[in-house]
Amino acid sequence: MLPKLAAHFRVIAPDLPGFGQSEKPPPARYAYGFQAFAESLVDVIAALGLGPISICGHGMGGSVALTLAARHHALVDKLVLVDPIVYPPRVDLLSRLANMPVVGPFAFKQLCGRTVFRSYFKDRVYAPNATIPWDRVDHHFDVFNAPAAREAALATLRAVADTRPLVALLPRVTAEALLVWGRQDRTLPVGQGRRLARELRSARYEVFECGHSPAEESPDAFADITTSFLSR
Numbered sequence: 668m669l670p671k672l673a674a675h676f677r678v679i680a681p682d683l684p685g686f687g688q689s690e691k692p693p694p695a696r697y698a699y700g701f702q703a704f705a706e707s708l709v710d711v712i713a714a715l716g717l718g719p720i721s722i723c724g725h726g727m728g729g730s731v732a733l734t735l736a737a738r739h740h741a742l743v744d745k746l747v748l749v750d751p752i753v754y755p756p757r758v759d760l761l762s763r764l765a766n767m768p769v770v771g772p773f774a775f776k777q778l779c780g781r782t783v784f785r786s787y788f789k790d791r792v793y794a795p796n797a798t799i800p801w802d803r804v805d806h807h808f809d810v811f812n813a814p815a816a817r818e819a820a821l822a823t824l825r826a827v828a829d830t831r832p833l834v835a836l837l838p839r840v841t842a843e844a845l846l847v848w849g850r851q852d853r854t855l856p857v858g859q860g861r862r863l864a865r866e867l868r869s870a871r872y873e874v875f876e877c878g879h880s881p882a883e884e885s886p887d888a889f890a891d892i893t894t895s896f897l898s899r
Contacts, residue, residue, distance in 0.1 A: 685819025
């Protein structure tokens with residue numbers, strides 16, 4: 668999907684702090700959450716000398732993109748939001764563990780192994796009939812399995828559990844948006860997408876026949892519709 672977009676646009680795919688190959692500072696030094704992530708992207712934009720950008724965010728990344736657009740209007744030209752977390756999701760095992768007092772952090776950091784991780788992707792991310800890229804899922808687990816990464820993930824899950832501050836920012840978003848949702852998303856029901864499309868000032872809403880990850884499950888269709896939207 669990224670090579671298709673890169674044929675038409677300059678594409679930059681940053682890892683947020685705490686994730687992927689980025690630094691994973693302890694929560695005492697970095698306030699994991701939508702606002703902190705958005706401000707980190709402001710730093711990236713400034714460091715690369717970019718003008719107004721089009722930003723694409725999936726899941727929590729969509730929430731970060733909305734926060735950036737609400738707080739820094741001049742930096743965001745267009746938004747591509749893929750199943751973003753804006754309204755309370757259906758609570759899953761990992762989220763329940765993260766928010767349990769005392770025992771939660773221990774269980775999340777010590778007991779959440781590859782089997783639990785794989786089950787989460789199978790039951791919550793991909794559509795029931797999807798072909799799951801287990802190599803990719805296992806790579807995500809290997810990155811997550813480092814102690815600093817687990818600590819960052821726990822802090823993030825706790826910080827984003829309350830989405831009300833993000834909902835309050837929606838009236839401040841002025842950028843034109845393409846909103847893409849998977850009809851079979853088992854974490855964020857498709858009705859949440861319809862609600863968000865109504866609340867944004869200028870949003871085009873598209874529903875794909877897939878789960879929570881349209882860009883992975885329908886990469887060609889996603890690249891085509893995104894290219895069309897960004898080229899207008």
